[in-house]
Amino acid sequence: MRRLLTPVVTEPAPGTDASDAEITAFLWSMIREDFLTEAGWNAERRVMTPTSHPTMGGRRCPVPNCESPVRGKKLCSTCYTRHRKSQMSMEEFVQVPRISRHLHMGTENCRVSGCQRPWINSGGEPVCRAHRWQMIKHGGPLEDFLADPTVKGLPGLGDCAVLACNRQAVNETGTRLCHPHGKRLPALRREPAFDEKNWLATAPSGSFGVEISFRGLPDLVVAQLLFGLQHRCHRGARTEAGNFRALIDRTIRPSGARRLEDVPDPVANEDALVLLNRTRVYAIRAVKTPEGEYAKDEWDLVAFGHRGTLVFTVIHQPWLRETAKRWARDYLSKVRSKSTASHAQQHLHGAAHLSDALRAREDRGMDKSALARADIENYLNRMSFLDANGRFSTNTRIAYIRMARNVLKQGRAMGLTRPGGPMAGLPDDFVISRLDVPKLPEPSEEGQDLPPEVLRQLCAHLDAFEAMTCYEMRLSVELLMDTGRRPEEICRLELGCLTRDSQGKPVLLYNNWKEQRIGRQLPIHEPTAKLIIAQQERVRERFPDRPPSQLVLLPSQNLNLRGDRSIDSNHLSGMHREWVESLPDFVLDDGTVFDKEKIFPYAYRHSFAQRHADAGVPIDVLAELMDHDSFETTRGYYRIKEVRLREAVERVTQMQFDRHGTRIWGAVTSVLDAERTRRAVGAVVVPFGTCSEPSNVAAGGGACPLRFRCVGCDHFSTDASYLPDLRTYLDDLLRQREKLRSMAEAEDWARAEAMPSDSEITRLRRLIQRVTEDIDTLTDAERAEIQQAAQAVRQMRQTFLGMPRIRQPLPDLRPERPACPHPTPPSRR
Structure with missing residues (x-):
């Protein structure tokens, strides 16, 4: 689950219409102390130096006298360019101090003991301007000058007059400025329309490296920027200190805005625009309330705990x-x-x-x-x-x-x-x-499940999907195929999503976000469990310093330094569409081409349900596996199409037998519509077949005069689809007979009443034998058609009397992954 972005506070959000002081106080209460410490925030100077911050800072350049940060290379960008031109080895280059006349240098104090003024590194000695003139008059080397007892330290001249600047002033007369701003001011004064007062209030800070100055900004703007920056860092977004400093110096500070909402969008710098928009949105949303949104005609659903907007x-x-x-x-x-x-x-x-x-x-x-x-x-x-x-x-x-x-x-x-x-x-x-409300049109015959041959072709091209995206995306598709969960449920799996039941079988722990049912359990196959275990090890290697409870199973590759950000289901759907479109045509076994538009992540859930239904899993068990409250919802995920069912009934009806095992339809090749109607209304389903006895049909199958001794009644008929049930019933009778014979404590009359009839067992054996022999006379192709048709009819049968609960076999989509039994789903908690 997504972790809290900020500490829990007791005070409610003040709303966007609150005063600047109220919003400022609220935002500061939401800014964590550990973030400020990690970011190098100096509240007194209002300067941030995130040297060691994982998303804002960087390593210091190893070249002596170089203060620039390193980003992705061994050197800073300037030294990297110098090294390429120097034709020196890296070991030799990092031993040579960097000589720079950069105006930003000069933040260290004068070397004269007790002097509080800065020195300017412009190729001279490390002393302030006043002591430099004294040193020229002194005429000796630096060591002799510093040892002279007549040389006294001087008091500091205060801060630079530029509000944003955090350096000390270096000149004693006129407008007291630091060296960089003092060098800039004379040229600006020669411009006719120059406003010196406005320049002092809005001039850039002149900071360098990873240093960011917030000086001269309104208190509310500072709070908004820090809160937005904290939110970005928590999401794992990298923020270049130079870009953030440029946003402040070139856009926010010159605008003079009292709030970030009033800052105009930068025109030329797209990076600055993105950075401003993200930071501004985070800060504005933090103070929004449902009451404030309710009065508007366009709602930001963040105030209601959701994403998106309502218009x-x-x-x-x-x-x-x-x-x-x-x-x-x-x-x-x-x-x-x-x-x-x-x-x-x-x-x-x-x-x-x-x-x-x-x-x-x-x-x-x-x-x-x-x-x-x-x-x-x-x-x-x-x-x-x-x-x-x-x-x-x-x-x-x-x-x-x-x-x-x-x-x-x-x-x-x-x-x-x-x-x-x-x-x-x-x-x-x-x-x-x-x-x-009009009724929905009849669903198409195809449904939304994917044919097995399409799934096999998709599995064969999973390597191409991994090459397009990443391994986490590939694994998410495999888990969708194997588990039938919704895409959001798979994408947001936690690292500890795998457990074992009392029998040692693997169980997937997931959250049903759609219905807000947390901690759901789904029995899975051992090959699927092995995929999850391997991914858990991979995630632990990638984020070794993070607690396992704060990691996700499928971490995103972007904006995810902490490992708690999952891949996005919408992004998965988009990449899945590109992958499917890039694959060759999906040709079915009958030679037709399957429409690629029907292949999308949610179709794997329908395929999962259809596989279970085809395997004979009862609807109550399937509803548990799908995590549905209603059987009607489950029925919408699978169905025997009308055309397919009609063909199956015709094939099975041709193999219909009476109680003696004699085929009823003989050489008839097609069932007439009138006979199909009579079959539907003139018979009722009974155990192991159908009954046409009028009184029993009128009673809906509950008034059998022979107490369901069907094999001894001429009104009974059966077909090939009931053959597994007949065999199961015969086994039950034989077991019951042997058990009764071994019960010495029962009286003879009670044993005789409960004893299965030998005649019934004989009739039942004969019926099974005749049906089996008749089926064996068919060709292999005809026998395969009858078996498929019988399976279809069995699936649609309303009553599951005598039907064993068949667990789902692992589909033969990945031959390299061996099948294993599917455990019975746990009961709903």
Whole structure:
């Protein structure tokens, strides 16, 4: 889970409309002391020197007398260029002191004992300007001059008159300036429009290296910059000290703004613009409150604990806009998902289309008391018109109508129709009923699961995906295929996401962010567990100094110095799309080309559900594996298509037998529609087959006069799909007979009543034998078709009487990964 960016404070955020002093105090309470210490903050001088900071500082250049930082090389940029031209070895070059007449040099005190004035490194001796003239008159070497008892130290001249500068003044007369600013001022004074007072207030600091001066800035701007910088550093973003100093000296300080919100965007420097925007957004969002956002027509959802924005300007009527705001505030308090903003904005789009329809009225929908059912009908007709003319799809039309209905329905449920509410006076017939929402079209026959041959081709090209992105991206795709979790759940796995159950089988620990169910458990295969274990070791090697509890399993390669930032699911989807498009066509076994648009990360979840369903996993177990509350939700992830089911029924019906094992349909090659209908309404499912006895059919299968002794009744029939059930039932009868024979404590009449009939066992054996022999007469291709059709019919059968719970086999997608049994899912906690 994402760690807190700032310490927990007891005072609430003051809001963006608070005074400068209140915002400043609040931001300072959010700035951590350890960050200030690590960044080298000097509160008295208002100067930051992040020499050793991991994202702002850098190593010092090893060349003597060089104060510049090193970034990614062994030398600073200047010394690196000098070394390339010097034709010297690195060992020789770092022994030669750097001689520089740079105006920035001169921050050390004069070498004269007790002198508080700075010396200027301009090729002369390390003494201040006054002592330099004395030394010239003295005429001796530096050592003799410093040893002369008549040479006395001088008091300092104070700070440079430039507000941003943190150096001492060097001149005793006129405007007291440091050496760099003193050299600059005479040339500026010759300019006609030069304003010396403004220059002293806005001139650059003249700092160098990693030093950043905040002097001369308003207190609120300093607090905003430090808080934004802290947030950037926590996210792992690198911030060049020179870029941040340039942003202050060239953009913020000349603007004279009292807040970062008032600083104009830099025009020529894109890096400075990005840095300003990021820092400004972090500082502004820190003081936002839900109450402050509620009064606006565009909400920043950070104030509500979400990402993104909500725009209400698309709704024109004030009463409907206020209703939408009340609905959104209620919705945001209940839902915690990465797509919360997207879902909420879609509801607003649905309400916006309703608003557009109301604008066609003479009063433009402003008088809500004049609205009626006719306006709802006009809205529904308008949506149908837009759908018919290609403005949006049928599914989008249905979704917008349903979402507009949700807003109005929830508004009434929240009591917004009471006096004083935004919906007060709204007529009762101005509602979108359940019947007004059109039914969704029948899903396509293909569904959203991926065929096994497509999955095998994807697995064969995983190396190409890793080459495009990184190993973490590749591993995320493998985990999506193996576990069927949502992309966000896989991307945000913690490092300790693997555990073992009481039998030693691997279990994946994940968080269901969509439904806010934390600490969910999913049994996984041993090969998948090995992938996770190897990745855990890789992460520990990459971040050896971080506690394992603060690391994630799939750390991002960018902005992630602490290892607590996961790869982004949206970025994964984008890179996955590029990878799929770069691959050759996906050819199925029948020679058709599979549409690449149907291959996306969420399709692996549908494929996971379909694999389990095809393996015979009951729907209650599959719902547990999918972490669904409703069986209806689970059914939406897999289905036997109507065409496929019809073909399967026809094949299985051709292999239908009566109780004697005689084929009923003989040489019939196709089932007539009338016979299919009779099969559906004239028979009822019973254990191991179907029953056509009228009274039992009328009772729905609960009034069998023979107490389900089906193999002795002429109304019973079975087919090849029931063959595993018949064999299981026969085994149960044999076991029960042997157990009863060994029970000496039971009386004879009780044992006789409970004893399975030998006739029933004989009939059952004969039936199984006849069905098996008839199937064996088929060719291999016909037998394979019958087996596939029987599996399809078994999957769609409503009753699982006598069906064993078949665990999912590992799909044969990765031959190099051996299969292993799938443990039974744990019960819902």
